[in-house]
Amino acid sequence: MSVIVQKFGGTSVANAERIHMAAAKAVAAKNAGHQVAVVVSAMGHTTDELVDLAKQVWGSHGGQPPKREMDQLLATGEQVTIALIAMAIHAQGHEAISFTGNQIGLLTDDKHQKARIQQIDLHRMRKELDAGKIVIIAGFQGVTPDGDVTTLGRGGSNATLVAIGAVLHAEVCENYTDVDGIYTADPRIVTDARKIDRISYDEMMELSSVGASVLQTRAVEFAKKYNVPIHVRNSQHDKPGTWIVAENKAMEHIVVSGCALKKDLTRVALKGIPDRPGIVAQLFAAVGQANVVVDDIIQNVLDDGTANISFTVEHGDVADLKPVVDKKLVEFGGGTAMYETNLAKVSVVGVGMKQSTGVAAKMFGALADKKINIQNISTSEIRISCIVAKNDAETALKAVHAAFDLDKASQP
Amino acid sequence: MSVIVQKFGGTSVANAERIHMAAAKAVAAKNAGHQVAVVVSAMGHTTDELVDLAKQVWGSHGGQPPKREMDQLLATGEQVTIALIAMAIHAQGHEAISFTGNQIGLLTDDKHQKARIQQIDLHRMRKELDAGKIVIIAGFQGVTPDGDVTTLGRGGSNATLVAIGAVLHAEVCENYTDVDGIYTADPRIVTDARKIDRISYDEMMELSSVGASVLQTRAVEFAKKYNVPIHVRNSQHDKPGTWIVAENKAMEHIVVSGCALKKDLTRVALKGIPDRPGIVAQLFAAVGQANVVVDDIIQNVLDDGTANISFTVEHGDVADLKPVVDKKLVEFGGGTAMYETNLAKVSVVGVGMKQSTGVAAKMFGALADKKINIQNISTSEIRISCIVAKNDAETALKAVHAAFDLDKASQP
Numbered sequence: 171m172s173v174i175v176q177k178f179g180g181t182s183v184a185n186a187e188r189i190h191m192a193a194a195k196a197v198a199a200k201n202a203g204h205q206v207a208v209v210v211s212a213m214g215h216t217t218d219e220l221v222d223l224a225k226q227v228w229g230s231h232g233g234q235p236p237k238r239e240m241d242q243l244l245a246t247g248e249q250v251t252i253a254l255i256a257m258a259i260h261a262q263g264h265e266a267i268s269f270t271g272n273q274i275g276l277l278t279d280d281k282h283q284k285a286r287i288q289q290i291d292l293h294r295m296r297k298e299l300d301a302g303k304i305v306i307i308a309g310f311q312g313v314t315p316d317g318d319v320t321t322l323g324r325g326g327s328n329a330t331l332v333a334i335g336a337v338l339h340a341e342v343c344e345n346y347t348d349v350d351g352i353y354t355a356d357p358r359i360v361t362d363a364r365k366i367d368r369i370s371y372d373e374m375m376e377l378s379s380v381g382a383s384v385l386q387t388r389a390v391e392f393a394k395k396y397n398v399p400i401h402v403r404n405s406q407h408d409k410p411g412t413w414i415v416a417e418n419k420a421m422e423h424i425v426v427s428g429c430a431l432k433k434d435l436t437r438v439a440l441k442g443i444p445d446r447p448g449i450v451a452q453l454f455a456a457v458g459q460a461n462v463v464v465d466d467i468i469q470n471v472l473d474d475g476t477a478n479i480s481f482t483v484e485h486g487d488v489a490d491l492k493p494v495v496d497k498k499l500v501e502f503g504g505g506t507a508m509y510e511t512n513l514a515k516v517s518v519v520g521v522g523m524k525q526s527t528g529v530a531a532k533m534f535g536a537l538a539d540k541k542i543n544i545q546n547i548s549t550s551e552i553r554i555s556c557i558v559a560k561n562d563a564e565t566a567l568k569a570v571h572a573a574f575d576l577d578k579a580s581q582p
Numbered sequence: 583m584s585v586i587v588q589k590f591g592g593t594s595v596a597n598a599e600r601i602h603m604a605a606a607k608a609v610a611a612k613n614a615g616h617q618v619a620v621v622v623s624a625m626g627h628t629t630d631e632l633v634d635l636a637k638q639v640w641g642s643h644g645g646q647p648p649k650r651e652m653d654q655l656l657a658t659g660e661q662v663t664i665a666l667i668a669m670a671i672h673a674q675g676h677e678a679i680s681f682t683g684n685q686i687g688l689l690t691d692d693k694h695q696k697a698r699i700q701q702i703d704l705h706r707m708r709k710e711l712d713a714g715k716i717v718i719i720a721g722f723q724g725v726t727p728d729g730d731v732t733t734l735g736r737g738g739s740n741a742t743l744v745a746i747g748a749v750l751h752a753e754v755c756e757n758y759t760d761v762d763g764i765y766t767a768d769p770r771i772v773t774d775a776r777k778i779d780r781i782s783y784d785e786m787m788e789l790s791s792v793g794a795s796v797l798q799t800r801a802v803e804f805a806k807k808y809n810v811p812i813h814v815r816n817s818q819h820d821k822p823g824t825w826i827v828a829e830n831k832a833m834e835h836i837v838v839s840g841c842a843l844k845k846d847l848t849r850v851a852l853k854g855i856p857d858r859p860g861i862v863a864q865l866f867a868a869v870g871q872a873n874v875v876v877d878d879i880i881q882n883v884l885d886d887g888t889a890n891i892s893f894t895v896e897h898g899d900v901a902d903l904k905p906v907v908d909k910k911l912v913e914f915g916g917g918t919a920m921y922e923t924n925l926a927k928v929s930v931v932g933v934g935m936k937q938s939t940g941v942a943a944k945m946f947g948a949l950a951d952k953k954i955n956i957q958n959i960s961t962s963e964i965r966i967s968c969i970v971a972k973n974d975a976e977t978a979l980k981a982v983h984a985a986f987d988l989d990k991a992s993q994p
Contacts, residue, residue: 253655
């Protein structure tokens with residue numbers, strides 16, 4: 171029998187009414203003849219409230235509360251939701267059974283607060299699905315082989331959704347959110363942005379990495395690896411949303427599928443660094459350990475035996491980054507650091523780019539027409555990104571969206 | 583090294599400040615050279631709030647939400663507290679680690695909402711205690727061999743306290759509450775009631791069963807079985823409370839240790855029931871299945887081949903009891919039921935009664951002096967109880983307390 175896995179985020183289970191709406195989606199899929207598993211997040215602002223409780227207890231004590239105990243605390247949020255969804259399904263006349271990460275043997279490594287899924291024990295889930303029950307699973311959480319509760323970090327519930335979909339060989343992972351799907355651009359900025367019907371895993375990953383926030387890169391990567399289709403759709407109605415699927419021939423006709431914007435970037439420019447082998451590797455290793463993601467790296471070696479390196483980071487990471495950079499410059503024995511804030515990155519993504527020419531030229535032309543200065547360019551096989559001033563960001567996104575006719579492009 | 587197990591009830595962990603006070607008690611015991619395990623309840627009104635959430639989801643659907651899912655839901659309350667207490671102890675500079683019922687292998691049967699403890703896996707607790715950590719354990723919850731979360735029912739956290747104390751061979755189980763200990767009578771009624779310093783397990787069980795609400799009969803029974811002393815004390819200060827211990831010679835000199843009152847009793851009088859063998863057993867089996875506790879049973883067989891049976895129940899149970907009784911009377915083919923409300927029971931308890939005479943006479947005399955009519959009498963080896971009108975209840979308790987000089991009796 172075909173399996174459908176559904177996931178409901180925090181706003182889709184925020185209160186008793188929403189919980190019943192989510193339960194009804196699961197029951198409808200069951201009545202349509204599928205086996206149904208449901209992954210849920212914590213209700214509404216529950217996670218924030220638990221974090222606040224921890225802060226009250228931890229008080230002005232330095233550092234952070236022990237991560238193991240934070241995970242023990244936060245995992246209760248999803249546990250509340252699974253029990254309530256199971257009750258709602260019973261109230262609607264169907265059988266359901268709820269499981270924590272521990273109860274379905276969702277094993278992870280022991281990196282608390284950002285654990286990685288290693289294994290899922292199918293036995294209990296299969297037994298209950300085969301008995302005709304709707305199985306409800308707490309997202310975002312797992313357990314170490316020692317039995318310690320872990321959480322999967324940001325977007326962890328989507329990782330759970332795709333992992334459950336993979337082990338159950340699901341026909342589809344339905345990701346219910348409060349938007350209608352993936353758009354050709356952020357509809358809050360580009361009013362004629364259009365919902366995309368189908369998009370490839372690679373395009374979705376690129377869009378996520380350059381600013382589309384609906385789905386995390388990691389979850390999509392996992393879905394691609396196990397070839398599980400994800401259907402992003404709105405929990406408030408039944409209309410189809412966006413299918414994220416394996417690339418196919420038809421998609422190649424779409425040169426650009428969507429565009430995205432990442433605001434609040436800072437460019438870090440390091441000047442006069444001694445040009446010794448391994449120096450760049452040391453620098454970025456230290457930056458990575460501070461959990462700061464860098465992008466748009468440019469390095470020039472000058473005649474005087476020094477190098478200039480620049481890269482961009484999200485503005486929110488600058489506070490974590492600065493001490494790391496300062497320490498490294500002292501170790502290197504030279505160099506200065508400058509921070510240029512108020513930058514943004516506008517990107518276009520499309521698998522058709524691989525077979526098409528002139529995409530970059532069209533994008534640069536669209537920006538030039540609006541007198542927008544391009545400060546840096548970076549590309550992948552299916553993406554082109556330009557760094558622009560933050561003040562130009564929204565104008566740039568609209569210009570690019572219009573240049574590629576994204577409001578009317580037909581889908582494969 | 584000696585082990586102390588402490589338990590903090592809901593009001594003792596109701597907010598961040600109280601949680602730090604509880605943590606400080608654990609740290610003080612650790613600093614005094616003991617290994618320390620701490621059992622905690624859900625914070626303040628958390629359990630009520632979770633029950634309310636379930637009611638909202640269950641709505642006007644008949645019956646009750648599935649018990650397995652209620653347990654899954656309610657167990658989150660204690661899980662929140664254990665994480666916060668562990669954080670508070672870390673903030674106070676000591677190591678602590680929290681465990682759910684599942685994580686310490688606290689196995690129960692599968693009677694959801696009133697599960698019984700069957701086994702506790704010592705391995706993980708021992709390892710952490712020996713590593714110098716304070717071990718924090720979620721009270722009130724366990725897990726079936728299949729991994730389903732269970733709760734232990736009313737007073738379940740005290741059952742956890744005593745069970746943990748038993749397996750760790752604890753020197754004492756400290757039960758922290760918001761009162762100073764066990765009193766010779768309810769101090770809200772009898773103003774000169776005195777805190778009892780030491781009381782035997784049997785006396786405590788009798789007092790609990792006739793109205794003293796600090797500690798459940800079941801937890802004391804378990805403590806007696808494994809000979810673990812319980813120290814009931816106030817979490818707001820460091821003064822000694824009441825020790826509940828094995829009976830000793832000195833206790834025999836105290837004829838009456840305390841008295842208690844149970845209000846809101848209803849007497850059920852069944853008349854004209856066919857006097858056939860097994861009829862009474864069938865009746866009380868059905869009543870027991872409805873989870874109604876009966877007491878003070880009197881049966882008379884009349885010349886006409888019928889029997890009269892009367893017994894008392896708590897008034898709150900009458901709604902559950904009535905349909906059971908009505909059904910049985912139909913099955914029996916005869917008989918009527920009358921319900922007499924507004925009764926109360928006043929009791930005196932003391933191990934010294936076993937060796938002493940005249941206790942009953944003194945009690946009846948004290949009630950007669952106040953012109954209080956005794957409607958029924960029941961006794962055990964160490965207890966005498968009288969049913970009186972609810973209006974006379976508090977006067978009766980005061981009279982009995984005074985007659986036995988409980989305000990000034992010395993303790994063994």
